[in-house]
Amino acid sequence: MEYKFTSENFDKEVLKSELPVLVDFFADWCGPCKMMAPIVEGLAESYDGKVKIGKLNIDDEMDIAQQYRVMSIPTFILFKDGKAVETSVGAMSKDELESKLQKVL
Secondary structure, three states, X not given: OEEEOOOOOHHHHHHOOOOOEEEEEEXXXXXXXXXXXXXXXXXXXXXXXXXXXXXXXXXXXXXXXXXXXXXXXXXXEXXXXXXXXEEEEOOXXXXXXXXXHHHOO
């Protein structure tokens, strides 16, 4: 299941999550973000119950994007135990993104 993270649920769903969380910082107008969408959706299904995977729209949630110094999109931040443990900027292959998920399992 792919999550949608917002300022209303970020604390509960990401920072207080018992599972590792991958947040895809994106925008609707971003070409590389659109290219990554099917990869992120597929991984969300594959890792359901092991890792929470979801998106955060930076245009709607500028405060969170600024808090994590998101300057370019797509940016992927992996959280474990409420802390950002890895940040990756730019489009990447499914294998590259999956290898990052494997590190927190």
